[in-house]
Every structure is written in C-alpha cells, then in structure tokens.
Amino acid sequence: MEILIMAGQLILGLSILVGLHEWGHMAAAKLFGMRVEKYFIGFPPKIFSFHRGETEYGIGAIPLGGFVKISGMIDESMDMSTINQEPQPWEFRSKPAWQRLIVMLGGIIVNVIVGIIIFIAIAYQEGDRFLSSTEVNKNGIVAGELAQEIGLKTGDKIVRVNGKPFDDFSQVISSDVFLGSNSSYTVSRDGKEIEIDIPNNFIEKLSDPDEKRNFIRAREPFTIGEIIPGMPAAKAGIKEGDKVVSINGKPVEFFHQLQDELQKLKGKPTSLVVQRGAEQKTLPIKVSEDGTLGFYPKSLLNYTTTEYTFGEAVQVGTENAFAVVYNNIKGFGKIFRGEVSASKALSGPIGIARLFGGVWDWSRFWELTGLLSMVLAFMNALPIPALDGGHAVILSYEIISGRKPSDKFLENAQKVGMVLLLGLMAFAIFNDVWKVVF
Incomplete structure (x- = not known):
C-alpha cells in the first residue's frame, strides 16, 4: 500500500506540474497565432484524447512527462x-x-x-513552526548513525553552526550546512565545547530520506498522543495522556529511547509501565512486527509558531521558492568540483516518490510539489x-x-x-x- x-x-504531482508546464508553451504559441496540433499529459501509448479546434488534447499511458506539438x-x-x-x-x-x-x-x-x-x-x-535552539538544548540531540560517524553523540548540545549561533533547529540540517564547504558544528559536551567538522561530500550519505530524517533529532520528552484503533496500544488499554515510565524493565524518558527498545522487541510480548495521574500502571503488551505500539507521541518541548500576514507570506514564500533554485545551483557546483558523486546526488522517479513517503499528507504533498515545480523550471532552463x-x-x-x-x-x-x-x-x-x- x-x-x-x-x-x-x-x-499526481508530476501530472499537475507537467500539465501546467506544457500549457505555458501552448498558451504562448496560441497567443502568437501558432497552430498547436497536440497537447498531451503523459507519453504514448494514448489512453484517450479529444479535439477542440485545431488541437488534440489527450492523456498518455506513461505518466512521467508530457508534450505539446507546435506546427x-x-x-x-x-x-x-x-x-x-x-x-x-x-x-x-x-x-x-x-x-x-x-x-x-x-x-x-x-x-x-x-x-x-x-x-x-x-x-x-501554515506559517512557521520550529524548535528553538534553547528548547532543543534543554535535553540535547539524538545522534543517528551518520551523525555518530562525524563525531556527534546523543546528548550533545549544538551551540553554533558554521561558527554562528542559530535560532531555528532546522538550520542545523539546512542546505547552507551540507551544500556549503568546510561546514562545522560547535557542540557542548560535558561542559566543554568541541568542534565537529562536516566533510564536504557528506551530503552524499544523506541522499536517503530516512538517513536525513534520522541524522539529528531533538531528544523529546513525551506523553501518549492519539492512539490508533486496533493497534497494540489500544488493545493494551493505553490512554491518551499516559506517560511511559519503562518498557521491559528499561527506564524511558525520551521518545527515541522507547523507539530503540521497541526495535529490539519486534513481535514479542513485554510489559509497559505508564504514569496515569497519580498512579503507575503495568500493562502487558505485544509489540507489532514493525516495532511500533500504534500511537502518536505528544512532544513536551515547546515549539515556536510564527504566523504571517499575506504580505509577509508573499516575501517568505518567494524567498523559499528561489532558495530551491539556489540550492540546485550549489548542488551542481559540488558535483562539478568532485565533492559529490553524481550517482549519489541525482534521483529519478523512484527517489522522488520516496520523498513523498508512504502516507498521504496533503501538506507535505504541496510542499514537495512546489519544490518540484522550481526544480522542473531550473532543469528545463539548462x-x-x-x-x-x-x-x-x-x-x-x-x-x-x-x-x-x-x-x-x-x-x-x-x-x-x-x-x-x-x-x-x-x-x-x-x-x-x-x-x-x-
């Protein structure tokens, strides 16, 4: 599924973007009195078509492009x-x-x-919702495997990026860090500041969406949020608002600790201790085969939310759109300088599909569709x-x-x-x- x-x-995303792209050619051609013979979304073989005026409009069976034929x-x-x-x-x-x-x-x-x-x-x-550096550094970070490779550790507190303080935690994994040269993190560990250098070709290793997602995360204390019906959490009697104290006898303070333990317990029965109000309850539970319990965590970190007026949104949205083009230019620069291999940096339809993910999230869909629209414009301008x-x-x-x-x-x-x-x-x-x- x-x-x-x-x-x-x-x-759907490509059909929208390619359809609009080809419409741009067709509209300009018709404006100047050129005859447009065909307008197709998708490549042959043809699924269906109809004629209106001099133009045949249709849908092709291969949904990875489209074309207009101008006489x-x-x-x-x-x-x-x-x-x-x-x-x-x-x-x-x-x-x-x-x-x-x-x-x-x-x-x-x-x-x-x-x-x-x-x-x-x-x-x-949607405005902007983010974790501030102050909020993240209450508990520090969770360092994934790739983060550990460059010297980061779980519990580190990142205080500067490329020598500069930062406000938004997303700046830690921004394009300025991975598409730039000689980037670094300054971390506080055991009362000392340590410089962690980021290799210039490190973005190669983050080409996998899962690797990038798990590279660095905030250590988040949490309570039980929405529970998915029919899943182990619902069957065990876990309730929204419960706070996990331990699983299988292992103390749990942060969500990543629970995730790590669940991966060791896939498909196995275990016990979960939760704090519910003034009392603790021990609940027998069987972990699912994919290592989950079936609930959404509710973070206890305080996220900062910024709302924009329409005028502010025009400025922010335009800047974000052209940042996509700028990042593509920097990415090509890394390839041409030999800092990143083309095989690691370039993705085709399968790689793009993986970016969308296996859950239909309209917010993410439109964000990626907007990004692809700017990428499509950039690539076609080469x-x-x-x-x-x-x-x-x-x-x-x-x-x-x-x-x-x-x-x-x-x-x-x-x-x-x-x-x-x-x-x-x-x-x-x-x-x-x-x-x-x-």
Whole structure:
C-alpha cells in the first residue's frame, strides 16, 4: 500500500506540474497565432484524447512527462515532414525570433509562477513552526548513525553552526550546512565545547530520506498522543495522556529511547509501565512486527509558531521558492568540483516518490510539489539541446546576431539533446534501482 501511495503522489504531482508546464508553451504559441496540433499529459501509448479546434488534447499511458506539438517546430517528436516546405504563417518557424523565444520560455515561466504561489500559500496557511535552539538544548540531540560517524553523540548540545549561533533547529540540517564547504558544528559536551567538522561530500550519505530524517533529532520528552484503533496500544488499554515510565524493565524518558527498545522487541510480548495521574500502571503488551505500539507521541518541548500576514507570506514564500533554485545551483557546483558523486546526488522517479513517503499528507504533498515545480523550471532552463534552455540559447543567438541557424543544425542539435536526455533518464532510473536494491 505504501508503494501505491508513493506512486500516486508522484504521478499526481508530476501530472499537475507537467500539465501546467506544457500549457505555458501552448498558451504562448496560441497567443502568437501558432497552430498547436497536440497537447498531451503523459507519453504514448494514448489512453484517450479529444479535439477542440485545431488541437488534440489527450492523456498518455506513461505518466512521467508530457508534450505539446507546435506546427513547424523541431521538437522531441523529430517530425521533419514539413522541414523542406515553405513556412506557413501559422507555423513556429515563420514567427519572429522574440515570439519563438517567449514560447520556449513559457513552460519555465509557468513553473516558476506555480512554485512561488505554492510556497506563498504554504507560508500563509501554515506559517512557521520550529524548535528553538534553547528548547532543543534543554535535553540535547539524538545522534543517528551518520551523525555518530562525524563525531556527534546523543546528548550533545549544538551551540553554533558554521561558527554562528542559530535560532531555528532546522538550520542545523539546512542546505547552507551540507551544500556549503568546510561546514562545522560547535557542540557542548560535558561542559566543554568541541568542534565537529562536516566533510564536504557528506551530503552524499544523506541522499536517503530516512538517513536525513534520522541524522539529528531533538531528544523529546513525551506523553501518549492519539492512539490508533486496533493497534497494540489500544488493545493494551493505553490512554491518551499516559506517560511511559519503562518498557521491559528499561527506564524511558525520551521518545527515541522507547523507539530503540521497541526495535529490539519486534513481535514479542513485554510489559509497559505508564504514569496515569497519580498512579503507575503495568500493562502487558505485544509489540507489532514493525516495532511500533500504534500511537502518536505528544512532544513536551515547546515549539515556536510564527504566523504571517499575506504580505509577509508573499516575501517568505518567494524567498523559499528561489532558495530551491539556489540550492540546485550549489548542488551542481559540488558535483562539478568532485565533492559529490553524481550517482549519489541525482534521483529519478523512484527517489522522488520516496520523498513523498508512504502516507498521504496533503501538506507535505504541496510542499514537495512546489519544490518540484522550481526544480522542473531550473532543469528545463539548462542550456542543453532538446530542453527549453537549449532552444532559448539558440534563439537568443539569432536575436543578437540576426542570423537564423539552419534547419539541419537545429535537427542535429535536437538529436544530440535527445540522446543526452535519454541517457540521463536511463542513468537516473538505474541509479534509483541500485540504491533500493543495494
């Protein structure tokens, strides 16, 4: 079921973004009187289609992209049937270069606008909820395996990031830390301050969503929150508001301690001691096969919540949207400098689906869809033949020089670009499978 939910979120998110991207091209083309022959979400084989005016609208069976076919344009369809004929007034190639440039940038522009709107809506609707450094440092951090590799320990208190104090705990695992160079944490341990250096290629190890999620967490005291019906906690009589004192005779103060013990007790019967009001109760309970009891913890740490006015949300959302582009540029910089391998940094459809997770969370769905919209805009803007950015470079040359490249040149450039893109897609899919299997 989790796999289906992941796939469903990926398909829905990409269908929305690709549909809007291709609509951007189509809208610009129609604005300038170009004939749009086809508008499809998904690649062939065709599931269904209908005609309205001169355009065929349809859905393809492979939901990992889409396309528009504009008359007289050399595109991924590689249709050369009219290339040796006189350009017709409704064709792409008969229009001024500046109009053709706007058509090619139409999809990128729409994706940027969509990404900004999504981030603004999230900022306005949800505001910002975070743990302050002061609140986290009441109990320190939980150091996962990767955090321990670089020298962090559970109970450490992080007081500075890259030599600077911080307010929001999320800054500890921000892109500035992992996409920058020579980053470090300053931690307080046993009354002493220690510098922990972060390797420049460390982001490779955080490519797995689970690894990043468990890298560093706050040590959180907790009580029992919502209980899931039919799960071990409900069957054992645990109630919302109970405080876990011990499990299997092991004292429990923080949620991560309970999680660690449950992983050792998968599928086994044990006893749980809880504090309920003024009395303690010992409850027999059988841990589920996946090492859970079936409840949501209620953190006893105090989260800081910031709400934004619409004007503030516009500023914050726009900044967050363009931060995605900036982080992609920094990520590519690390790859080109050899600090990070492409196989670790790049993800295909499987890797993206894993980001969505196996639970349908609309808040997370829209956050990732906004992020993907900005990534899609950035990737399409790269100056690679067959991408919008490649077409834009050629058209910009034509506008500046006043000379139009030959149709043969455009055809060959498109072929080279398609080979590069297909190779990159094959690499990304194989890389995803390799990560999952090995």
